[in-house]
Amino acid sequence: MQVREAIAQDAGTLAILFSVSNQDAAVGHTAGRYTLTLAPMNPPTSSPFGERRYRAWNEHVKTRYGGRVQKVSVLAGFTCPNRDGSLGKGGCTFCNNASFTPGYLDQRQTITQQLDAGLDFLRRRYPGTQRYMAYFQSYSNTYGELERLRACYAEALAHPDVSGLAIGTRPDCLPDAVLDYLAELASNHIIELEIGVESCNDAALARVNRGHTFATSVDAIERAAARGLEVTAHLMLGLPGESVDSMLDGARLLSKLPIHALKLHQLQIVRGTLLARDWQRDPDTVPLLGEEACINLLADVIERLSPRILLQRVGSEVPPSQKLAPEWNVRLSELAPRISAELARRGSWQGYHYVQDVSKQ
Ligand code: SF4
Numbered sequence: 001m002q003v004r005e006a007i008a009q010d011a012g013t014l015a016i017l018f019s020v021s022n023q024d025a026a027v028g029h030t031a032g033r034y035t036l037t038l039a040p041m042n043p044p045t046s047s048p049f050g051e052r053r054y055r056a057w058n059e060h061v062k063t064r065y066g067g068r069v070q071k072v073s074v075l076a077g078f079t080c081p082n083r084d085g086s087l088g089k090g091g092c093t094f095c096n097n098a099s100f101t102p103g104y105l106d107q108r109q110t111i112t113q114q115l116d117a118g119l120d121f122l123r124r125r126y127p128g129t130q131r132y133m134a135y136f137q138s139y140s141n142t143y144g145e146l147e148r149l150r151a152c153y154a155e156a157l158a159h160p161d162v163s164g165l166a167i168g169t170r171p172d173c174l175p176d177a178v179l180d181y182l183a184e185l186a187s188n189h190i191i192e193l194e195i196g197v198e199s200c201n202d203a204a205l206a207r208v209n210r211g212h213t214f215a216t217s218v219d220a221i222e223r224a225a226a227r228g229l230e231v232t233a234h235l236m237l238g239l240p241g242e243s244v245d246s247m248l249d250g251a252r253l254l255s256k257l258p259i260h261a262l263k264l265h266q267l268q269i270v271r272g273t274l275l276a277r278d279w280q281r282d283p284d285t286v287p288l289l290g291e292e293a294c295i296n297l298l299a300d301v302i303e304r305l306s307p308r309i310l311l312q313r314v315g316s317e318v319p320p321s322q323k324l325a326p327e328w329n330v331r332l333s334e335l336a337p338r339i340s341a342e343l344a345r346r347g348s349w350q351g352y353h354y355v356q357d358v359s360k361q
Contacts, residue, residue: 087172092208135166240275
């Protein structure tokens with residue numbers, strides 16, 4: 001094995017890129033990446049993340065890029081295999097893309113026109129922003145012919161105010177050729193690959209008609225990270241079929257993966273989804289987290305996450321016009337401080353109950 005590069009990601013984490021040659025067995029060369037968390041000589045006795053008590057994405061980005069980095073959503077007209085019939089037609093039972101697609105987007109416009117409209121809006125809303133990334137958010141944005149992906153990404157990157165791409169997709173839409181292309185782009189641009197893991201529990205994934213297993217996510221994340229790509233995983237807490245134990249175990253399983261960041265969402269019932277239909281027929285079939293239970297669970301999960309993982313989101317907010325349940329509503333701007341306050345009340349922080357586990361998944 002040859003160590004190609006060792007990259008200090010932060011004070012406590014080392015990413016090691018390696019290659020292996022096994023010509024005797026005629027299997028050619030393989031490459032990979034290990035992320036090592038270096039155990040401090042003395043475990044921290046107070047929050048290493050200040051008052052926030054978790055490793056916050058926004059602060060990391062400000063340090064790394066010298067200021068705020070804002071994502072500008074674009075609709076490139078992709079669909080997803082769980083909707084177009086190649087895998088399924090109904091989609092994931094919780095999904096209604098309209099619930100997270102900004103209202104100013106118009107798919108009839110070119111990507112450049114959408115970026116101009118989004119930048120116009122965001123420049124006024126966040127005047128101190130340093131850089132912008134085109135955000136391919138809705139549906140599965142690596143699901144298509146490579147030539148089409150190249151054309152979409154290239155158009156976004158050609159915009160003079162765009163420094164990079166954030167690309168949201170499913171783990172089963174990431175063939176090696178697409179990952180190779182993204183790795184090529186990442187040598188000159190900020191590239192963030194957002195993979196919808198949603199759950200580490202196959203029973204829950206099946207219940208929401210996700211159409212892939214956790215092993216599919218593990219495989220995609222490992223192949224992406226092996227190419228040096230920074231992966232943000234999406235996780236949905238409270239899916240039907242999950243228990244508190246399975247979700248806490250999910251934090252342990254995700255911590256073993258070479259993910260760079262995590263977005264946590266809590267399950268909400270959105271109009272027009274299959275889950276909404278089930279909930280309206282019989283709410284008992286879709287138990288939802290109450291407000292306090294949700295904040296407690298988020299704190300529990302964060303305590304069990306590896307301290308090296310950046311938290312890009314600690315909850316989600318659905319526009320009131322599209323949300324059916326739960327009744328409680330905490331704005332995102334309030335949710336994050338509530339979680340920090342809960343961690344402070346416990347005297348804990350991200351990774352407080354994290355146990356490094358080097359066994360295979
Ligand atoms: S959540 Fe993603 S994968 Fe599932 S149906 Fe919606 S777009 Fe498709």
